[in-house]
Amino acid sequence: MTAASRQPSGAASYVNTHQIMVGPVRRKSLIALFALLPALVVFCAFWLLPFSRLIMMGAEADPSSGISAYLTILTHRQYLISLATTVGLSLVVSLVAVAIAGVAGFFLARQRFFGKSILVAILTFPLAFPGVVVGFLVIMLGGRQGALAQTSLWLFGERWMFAYSLAGLFIGYLYFSIPRVITTVMAACDNLDQSLEEAARSLGANTWQVIKDVIVPGIAPALLSTGAICFATSMGAFGTAFTLGTRLSILPLNIYGEFTNYANFAMAAALSVVLGVITWMALSLARRLAGGNLGASV
Amino acid sequence: MSSSVSITLNQCSRTFAGGNTALQPLDLQVHAGETLVLLGPSGCGKTTTLRIISGLESPDKGGQVQFGERDVTALPIEKRDVGMVFQNYALFPNMSVADNIAYGLKIQRLPRAEIAHRLDEVMRMVDLQGLGERRIDALSGGQKQRVALARAIAVRPKVLLFDEPLAALDAKLRDRLRIEIGQLLRELGTTAVYVTHDQDEAMALGDRIAVMQAGRIAQLGSPQEIYHQPANAFVADFIGAVNCLDVISTRANANGGLVVHGGELRASHLRGVSTVYCRPEDIQVVSVDQADVTGKVVQSIFLGQTQRLMVDTGGASPLQVEAPSRQRWPNGTAIGLALPSSVLFHPDKPTPPVNAKEMANG
Numbered sequence: 001m002t003a004a005s006r007q008p009s010g011a012a013s014y015v016n017t018h019q020i021m022v023g024p025v026r027r028k029s030l031i032a033l034f035a036l037l038p039a040l041v042v043f044c045a046f047w048l049l050p051f052s053r054l055i056m057m058g059a060e061a062d063p064s065s066g067i068s069a070y071l072t073i074l075t076h077r078q079y080l081i082s083l084a085t086t087v088g089l090s091l092v093v094s095l096v097a098v099a100i101a102g103v104a105g106f107f108l109a110r111q112r113f114f115g116k117s118i119l120v121a122i123l124t125f126p127l128a129f130p131g132v133v134v135g136f137l138v139i140m141l142g143g144r145q146g147a148l149a150q151t152s153l154w155l156f157g158e159r160w161m162f163a164y165s166l167a168g169l170f171i172g173y174l175y176f177s178i179p180r181v182i183t184t185v186m187a188a189c190d191n192l193d194q195s196l197e198e199a200a201r202s203l204g205a206n207t208w209q210v211i212k213d214v215i216v217p218g219i220a221p222a223l224l225s226t227g228a229i230c231f232a233t234s235m236g237a238f239g240t241a242f243t244l245g246t247r248l249s250i251l252p253l254n255i256y257g258e259f260t261n262y263a264n265f266a267m268a269a270a271l272s273v274v275l276g277v278i279t280w281m282a283l284s285l286a287r288r289l290a291g292g293n294l295g296a297s298v
Numbered sequence: 299m300s301s302s303v304s305i306t307l308n309q310c311s312r313t314f315a316g317g318n319t320a321l322q323p324l325d326l327q328v329h330a331g332e333t334l335v336l337l338g339p340s341g342c343g344k345t346t347t348l349r350i351i352s353g354l355e356s357p358d359k360g361g362q363v364q365f366g367e368r369d370v371t372a373l374p375i376e377k378r379d380v381g382m383v384f385q386n387y388a389l390f391p392n393m394s395v396a397d398n399i400a401y402g403l404k405i406q407r408l409p410r411a412e413i414a415h416r417l418d419e420v421m422r423m424v425d426l427q428g429l430g431e432r433r434i435d436a437l438s439g440g441q442k443q444r445v446a447l448a449r450a451i452a453v454r455p456k457v458l459l460f461d462e463p464l465a466a467l468d469a470k471l472r473d474r475l476r477i478e479i480g481q482l483l484r485e486l487g488t489t490a491v492y493v494t495h496d497q498d499e500a501m502a503l504g505d506r507i508a509v510m511q512a513g514r515i516a517q518l519g520s521p522q523e524i525y526h527q528p529a530n531a532f533v534a535d536f537i538g539a540v541n542c543l544d545v546i547s548t549r550a551n552a553n554g555g556l557v558v559h560g561g562e563l564r565a566s567h568l569r570g571v572s573t574v575y576c577r578p579e580d581i582q583v584v585s586v587d588q589a590d591v592t593g594k595v596v597q598s599i600f601l602g603q604t605q606r607l608m609v610d611t612g613g614a615s616p617l618q619v620e621a622p623s624r625q626r627w628p629n630g631t632a633i634g635l636a637l638p639s640s641v642l643f644h645p646d647k648p649t650p651p652v653n654a655k656e657m658a659n660g
Contacts, residue, residue, distance in 0.1 A: 195388035203402030
């Protein structure tokens with residue numbers, strides 16, 4: 001800069017300044033590279049390396065079928081059913097959770113009543129439980145010695161149970177999905193512009209029309225993103241399913257089984273990759289639909 | 299357009315949870331076809347009054363709201379047939395301009411041809427032709443408020459309600475939209491209630507103005523009455539600038555001269571008051587020997603078309619005087635001021651007729 005300012009002519013000084021500016025920029029990017037190096041090393045060691053290994057392992061031959069594990073998943077009924085069950089269950093759980101908790105969250109955001117904060121605290125309490133405990137709770141409700149079995153035994157002389165089936169899994173997943181949706185919906189409702197509802201009402205809209213035209217579109221991004229997160233959590237939930245019984249054929253249990261029982265690493269890896277890809281697609285689809293302002297990351 | 303309707307509030311008060319009284323029991327009549335402006339500082343109850351008229355809030359027990367002869371106190375806003383314009387526009391972000399404007403018409407289940415016709419009509423009225431397919435977030439602030447206005451008038455409401463509609467716009471745009479809203483209201487002839495804290499807006503738009511203070515109406519009258527005969531010091535101060543001159547003593551002669559700091563005022567109609575009020579623009583700068591009051595310029599504020607002189611006459615606060623913009627009075631200049639009796643007023647005393655000045659002088 002000092003050399004440049006000594007130049008007598010204005011034009012020359014401009015050119016000089018320009019040339020001098022390039023140097024520090026290059027040096028800066030070099031410094032930035034050095035600063036980023038530890039992060040890059042960590043990224044490669046703990047993300048890139050294991051992940052590429054996982055993907056490649058899934059391409060190896062499955063011992064029973066003799067073809068690539070990915071192809072085995074696509075061609076064998078047992079895996080396809082497991083895949084469909086997991087996706088279907090997660091989808092239904094997400095939809096039901098969003099429907100129930102959406103209404104409840106909206107109600108809680110709008111109403112003031114005695115004990116509201118305690119109620120909200122109780123409703124969000126399940127977030128503190130690991131999946132194993134949720135599974136345990138479901139067994140206590142619908143298991144062999146559960147509340148439902150005891151009651152039905154007393155009333156009709158037979159034990160009614162749902163804990164060890166998909167129904168039990170559904171209840172368990174719903175149990176830990178609802179708190180997430182409620183808190184998200186409450187926050188979204190707090191951010192809704194009240195005057196939009198007032199404007200709609202002034203134009204003659206009744207309560208249902210206001211909900212349909214103003215409130216649901218207003219909280220739609222929140223519903224979408226929280227629904228996607230519910231889906232992702234349900235897809236990967238292991239603890240609850242493991243507690244309820246390993247007979248259930250869902251992906252996380254399949255992965256565990258292939259890995260520990262049969263030492264079929266190729267199939268475990270392939271299933272893991274499929275699980276990850278489906279979940280990631282759901283999250284990124286939700287992010288796109290929600291207008292990009294809500295993260296897909298859990 | 300629909301025939302206009304009067305609005306009557308009987309003993310409408312509003313107390314919020316926690317015992318905060320936003321509105322003292324209020325009686326108010328808005329004539330059919332009139333534009334009434336509710337003017338006042340924040341927290342004066344003007345918005346609460348508007349919301350009671352709209353049906354968004356209910357008055358406390360005993361209060362009654364009437365549209366014409368009809369008691370609408372128990373009706374919610376969606377049944378009251380009002381059009382409302384909000385400060386933050388309150389446009390539906392998920393709908394296009396046309397869908398926003400046609401929303402109330404669709405709710406009414408009007409035939410498609412009628413909706414198209416009305417849409418066309420109101421978009422022409424507010425000068426939005428060709429913007430029907432635009433997204434709301436692609437509009438400027440002024441355009442947004444036009445859409446809100448079109449949406450409110452499209453349903454041909456009995457009553458139009460405005461809640462500080464121009465407060466979020468910049469000064470130039472505000473002036474333009476103010477004029478347009480005024481024209482529109484005259485054209486429609488719909489009864490309108492307009493809330494603002496901006497006195498210029500109130501003067502320009504109101505057939506009558508209700509100046510509100512601490513949950514009460516301090517004065518209700520035409521813009522001229524409010525400005526020239528303010529009912530109390532608050533109104534005088536809130537509408538425009540006003541000087542308060544303390545009366546030190548009253549001369550015992552027939553002229554009824556009021557001795558104030560810096561001189562003596564002849565104002566027989568103000569006999570007995572302790573404070574005399576006058577507007578900065580009513581005071582003239584004259585030579586010292588012709589002056590009613592003299593003082594020293596302590597500050598001059600250039601305003602463009604005029605300038606505001608602060609003149610210290612020895613009183614508690616300097617007098618504000620509006621003076622021609624091109625002349626210069628450096629600080630410290632001794633200055634003479636003429637305060638003719640016709641421009642002096644006190645809320646408790648009737649304003650003299652126009653020729654009172656001559657009578658007092660003669």
